[in-house]
Amino acid sequence: MAKKDRLDLGAVLQRDKESYAIVPHIPGGICTPDTLRKIAEVAEKFNAKAIKATGAQRLAIVGLKEEDLEKVWQELGMNPAAAVGMCVRSIKFCPGTTFCRLAQQDSIKMGLKLDEMYHGYKLPAKFKIGVSGCPNACADSWIRDIGLIGTKKGWKLVGGGNGGRDPRIAHVLAENLNDEQALELIQKIIQKFENVKKPSRIGKYINEIGIEEFKREIGISDTTSGEGQVDLTNINEEALYNLTYGLYVVGSVKDGKVNAQIANTVIQVTSEPPKISVTLHKNNLTHEYIKDSGVFSVSILSQDTPPHFIGTFGFKSGKDVDKFSNVKYVVGKTGAPIIVENALAVMEAKVVGSLDIGTHTIFVGEVVASDVVKKGTPLTYEYYHKIKKGKEPKNAPTYREEPKTDSAKTGEEYVCKVCGYIYDPTNGDPDNNIEPGTPFEKLPDNWTCPVCGASKSDFEKI
Numbered sequence: 001m002a003k004k005d006r007l008d009l010g011a012v013l014q015r016d017k018e019s020y021a022i023v024p025h026i027p028g029g030i031c032t033p034d035t036l037r038k039i040a041e042v043a044e045k046f047n048a049k050a051i052k053a054t055g056a057q058r059l060a061i062v063g064l065k066e067e068d069l070e071k072v073w074q075e076l077g078m079n080p081a082a083a084v085g086m087c088v089r090s091i092k093f094c095p096g097t098t099f100c101r102l103a104q105q106d107s108i109k110m111g112l113k114l115d116e117m118y119h120g121y122k123l124p125a126k127f128k129i130g131v132s133g134c135p136n137a138c139a140d141s142w143i144r145d146i147g148l149i150g151t152k153k154g155w156k157l158v159g160g161g162n163g164g165r166d167p168r169i170a171h172v173l174a175e176n177l178n179d180e181q182a183l184e185l186i187q188k189i190i191q192k193f194e195n196v197k198k199p200s201r202i203g204k205y206i207n208e209i210g211i212e213e214f215k216r217e218i219g220i221s222d223t224t225s226g227e228g229q230v231d232l233t234n235i236n237e238e239a240l241y242n243l244t245y246g247l248y249v250v251g252s253v254k255d256g257k258v259n260a261q262i263a264n265t266v267i268q269v270t271s272e273p274p275k276i277s278v279t280l281h282k283n284n285l286t287h288e289y290i291k292d293s294g295v296f297s298v299s300i301l302s303q304d305t306p307p308h309f310i311g312t313f314g315f316k317s318g319k320d321v322d323k324f325s326n327v328k329y330v331v332g333k334t335g336a337p338i339i340v341e342n343a344l345a346v347m348e349a350k351v352v353g354s355l356d357i358g359t360h361t362i363f364v365g366e367v368v369a370s371d372v373v374k375k376g377t378p379l380t381y382e383y384y385h386k387i388k389k390g391k392e393p394k395n396a397p398t399y400r401e402e403p404k405t406d407s408a409k410t411g412e413e414y415v416c417k418v419c420g421y422i423y424d425p426t427n428g429d430p431d432n433n434i435e436p437g438t439p440f441e442k443l444p445d446n447w448t449c450p451v452c453g454a455s456k457s458d459f460e461k462i
């Protein structure tokens with residue numbers, strides 16, 4: 001008879017359709033050497049094929065025989081983690097103020113409390129929680145059903161995030177919460193979620209009813225969230241961060257030479273006739289070309305655009321390199337180069353007006369041709385910044401300096417002098433197949449910055 005998962009024994013059938021994996025519960029992935037030894041000894045005794053560190057901060061023992069499962073659990077003396085099923089699957093938390101020098105809140109204390117309250121708690125759909133001690137959000141709080149992020153003023157509560165096939169960044173639900181307030185709101189969300197008529201992930205539910213209605217349903221008031229109280233005596237730059245942008249390649253031509261650059265400031269300004277505007281820094285070569293030729297093209301980038309492509313067009317100058325040498329593009333009726341690679345849609349326009357705004361010029365162009373290249377999700381600035389960990393060149397109209405991190409003092413991180421990307425050995429560089437834990441010194445000599453393509457020698461220790 002074909003084998004099946006043995007959920008009664010917390011065991012999941014593996015790809016070979018023969019052996020099983022089990023996952024002992026280790027809250028937050030924090031354990032003693034004794035626990036690690038016990039797991040290793042039991043894995044060895046029962047001839048497990050591997051021990052695998054999982055994304056939920058657990059250790060899976062993989063490749064066990066079905067007849068050994070009961071004995072394995074007895075010898076481990078541990079409980080199974082809620083790795084499958086409709087329940088609170090995982091509460092991921094970072095080292096917080098207990099260990100991390102950057103932490104602003106005690107994420108271990110909060111994570112353990114949430115784990116004690118909700119790990120394995122039955123719900124109509126799967127549910128994940130992330131607790132991070134500071135805005136670096138190492139516990140993936142932005143892509144969890146519920147996330148907490150430590151700030152100097154307390155916890156920021158975010159909800160509706162999701163990783164996997166349908167990635168989604170969580171909404172900010174409330175800010176400046178103390179531990180009790182955060183726990184109370186999480187309890188309300190979970191109670192609400194327990195009774196939804198149509199089970200789905202929270203993000204989908206929020207999409208259906210709208211974020212304001214969701215907040216109303218769980219009783220988040222303006223006072224709790226800090227909303228509705230404004231101070232208009234100063235400029236709060238954080239307010240500007242709420243403006244949303246896409247990411248585009250803007251191209252132009254001058255004397256038969258072509259150039260293009262990344263811009264996040266393309267918007268449609270009228271519909272009949274369709275006109276678009278783009279704002280570029282006066283020092284940029286594309287600015288010079290548009291001023292000269294009076295034409296420009298726009299390619300709307302897809303969400304899966306690789307970082308090195310953005311690096312080429314966003315962090316290198318056409319004065320120094322030929323950005324078009326390895327890129328697929330066509331020349332439109334205006335003569336502007338139109339990049340098709342990584343684009344969802346393209347258009348070209350003739351300039352009908354411009355406005356000098358000091359460091360930058362706003363060009364307004366009437367669209368003379370446009371087409372859809374393929375279906376897909378457009379790359380937004382928010383996705384680029386939060387999920388792809390992308391940086392912004394200094395000439396971007398929306399440039400803001402990255403906050404310096406104290407981890408610089410560890411001497412392990414290196415910063416790219418071209419684009420500001422930080423190589424953190426903890427994460428490695430998945431885009432270039434560099435394993436987490438690889439020190440900068442051990443990177444191959446031909447390794448290049450995953451964002452802008454700068455060479456290893458362009459990095460300096462921070």
Ligand code: SF4
Nearest residue numbers: 094100103133134138
């Ligand atoms: S830097 Fe990361 S590990 Fe440290 S407190 Fe912030 S989120 Fe947690």
